[in-house]
Amino acid sequence: MNGEEQNGVQAGRYLVLERAWKAGDKIDLAFDMAPRLWVGEREAAGKVSLYHGPLLLAYDPRFDSHDPRRLPLVDLESLPKNGPAAGEKPASLRPEPLVLLRVPATDGKSIVLCDFASAGAAGNPYVSWLPAKGAKPVPFSRDNPLRVARP
DSSP states (O other): OTTOOOTTOOTTSOOOOOSOOOTTOOOOOOOOOOEEEEEOOGGGTTEEEEEETTEEEEEOGGGOOSOTTSOOOBOGGGSOTTOOEEOOOOTTSSSOOSOEEEEEBTTSSEEEEEETTTTTTTSOOOBSSEEBSSOOOOOOOSSOTTOOBOO
16 A cells, blocks of 8 residues: 555455545555466366456457357466466457457467456357366365365
8 A cells, every 4th residue: 555565465355454544545456367267067067267367257259250159178288377368459349348368279279258247248148168178176165165276
């Protein structure tokens, strides 16, 4: 806050800042944007929900040419540890997505994904459960209540 790191910051927890606020006070937030997965079970077996930090990603055919019913497998082993590469935002498509990222596919190509809030914003179908190979569901635990997996 105001250029100084705050003590007591813990991931997944609220930090209470009690003070007399002044005009010009500034808070800088830094999020862990590393990719993480929620591995599907039952009807979503063989699929993952892919997150870029706290943002759920989705496939929207406005930004790529794949058939949403036949998406290539996401290559979890080739996914960069610091997150997917930025995709080019097409200026002609409205509404414009907040985030557009390119993730590797097992066929050697890639899939362009957008933030879930922008997916389907033009009234079109979108997909948030993406086909992937070899992802294993993570059981619930007190240490990992969100069942997060890292690629």
